Amino acid sequence: MPLSFEVNGKQVTVEVEPRMTLVDCLRHKLRLTGTHVGCEHGVCGACTILLDGEAVRACLILAVQAEGCKIVTIEGLSNDEALTPLQASFRRHHAVQCGFCTPGMITTAHALLSEEPDCDADRVREVLSGNICRCTGYISIVEAVLDARSAYRPPESQP
Amino acid sequence: MKLPAFDYACPATLAEALALLASRDDAKALAGGQSLVPMMAFRIASPSLLVDLRRLSDLRKIAIDTSGVRLGAMVRWRDIEDDARLNGAHPLLKAAVSHVAHYQIRNRGTVGGSIAHADPAAEMPGIAVTCDADIAVTGTRGARVICADDFFIAPLMTALAADEIITEIRLPAWPPRRRWGFREFSRRRGDFALAAAAVFFDVDDAGKAYNAHIGAIGVGDRPARLPAAEAEVNGQVVDIAISERAGRAASASVDPQSDIHASGAYRKSLIGTMVERALQSAAGMSAL
Structure with a gap:
């Protein structure tokens, strides 16, 4: 069935079967492969995206349920010019090991902050706790998120 | 795994949704999908038609009045967390919901979905049973109200007929001075409870407890109140000794199964500790 939604600021229309999950739709139909697929049953958090501004697991949402929604994926949280403050913080704290969980960590942290x-x-x-890092690099990830907080505060409240 | 194939419908009205559900024997209502979609990924469930309830905005309301708290079936965990009125109107509900799954799932999962799914280790069915909630359901044959204790039958089995939809969960009014506690133990916060206890009681002018409700989650094939533990509390000033006696009565009341996560004996012991700590918290004795 036809499906229309907004992804990273662009309106898209795709043809999907009802059984297709949103994460498969993003990866296979739209070639947005930055969103990873880990467990496919909602425990690992690798597929986290933003749906109407809220962090959700894209493996537990049918693509057809996203009709009319605004989606932001990891691709929508970066740009070609420079690292975002959150990305820079992950780099500074060595919060990336194998990198598989990183898109889910970044999207979740972005929603939280x-x-x-x-x-x-x-x-x-x-x-x-809803995002599994099997390299077990949690301490540096938590530090990176904490260190990025200032970038999310309104300018007048920054020290 | 990928989901099995199915047809999909997204009706605009409850009447249409009910007609669609009644149109096939194995049609299923889809709320937040945070339990049903994994069940389908595991191929434990393979309905031939999913009826998405997301356009039924009437089911998204949280109503609070003198009769209590009414949660529309499509109210999400996130909506409960965000509703400051519930801090006073139902603090036990609010505390229990903070243990439901993880951040991303709380943005999608619904109270009606959890009640319909009826996992014996889930918080919402436990709160419904502990608080004597009524579950309002409707179908093409009409509406009815089922008390929570009659609603949950066995793991993933409820009194809900295949062509019925849950519309509302009704929690009786919460007196302002009621004492309550909620304690849960899981391997990782947000995972299913290995055991959890939801308790509340009222206190008379002499400081003695009455109307004790002690509910156990994760230690049977459905959530249940524990009358033997409640009997230890009623008529008493709740102190360390009373909480320990109630904990022992709770352990003696249950016969949990062993599984990959914990042995039955461990769970039996654990529910006693959870009841004890929840009662101490309710009596203002512990920060545990």
Whole structure:
């Protein structure tokens, strides 16, 4: 069936079967392969994307359920000119090992920091508990997210 | 795995949704999909038609009045977390929901979906049973209300007929001075409970507890209240000794199965500790 939604600011229309998950639609139909597929049943967090601004697991959403929605993937959180503050923080803290979980970590952290730029370490850990890093590099990931908080605060509140 | 093939419909009204559900024996309602989609990925469920309820905005309301809290079936965990009114109107619900799954799943998962799925280790069915909630359902043959204790039958089995949809979960009014506690143990926060206890009681002028409700999650084939543990609390000033006695009564009341995550004996012991700690928290004794 035909399906229209917005991905990273662009309106797209694709033809999908109802059984196709949103993550498969993004990767296979739209070639947005930055979003990774890990477990395909909602425990690993690798496929996290932003749906109408909220972090969700794209393997637990049917593509057809996203009709009319605004989607942002990891590709939409980067640009060709320079690293974003969140990307730069991940680099600075060596928060990337094999990189498989990284798109899900970045999208989740972006959603969290956009809503809660003053969150503490406990909150970051609680939110990232839904994202599995099998290199077990969690400490540097939590540090990278905490260090990126200032970039998400409104300018007048920055020290 | 990839999902099995199915047809999909996204009706605009409840009446259309009910007609679609009744049109096939194996049609299923789709709410947030956070339980049903994994079930389909595992090929445990393979409905031939999914009826998506996302356009039924009437089912997304949280209503609070003197009769209690009414949660529309499509209310998400996120909506409960964000609703500051519930801090006073139902603090036990709010505490339990903070244990439901992970951040991303809480943005999609719904109370109606969790109730319909009826996982014995899930928080929402446990809260519904502990709080004597009513589950309002409707079908092409009409609407009915089922009390939570009659609703949950066995793991993933409920009194909901195949052609019915849950519309609302009704939690009775919460008196402002009611004491409550919620304790859950899981391998990782957000995972299913190895055991969890939801408790509340009211206190008379002499400081004695009455109307004790103690619910156990994850230690049976459905959530259940534990009358033997409640009997240890009613008529008593809840202190360390009473909480320990109630904990022992809770352990003695259950006969949990062993599985890959924990042995039955461990779960039996654990529910006692959870009840004990939840009661101590309710009595204001512990920060555990």
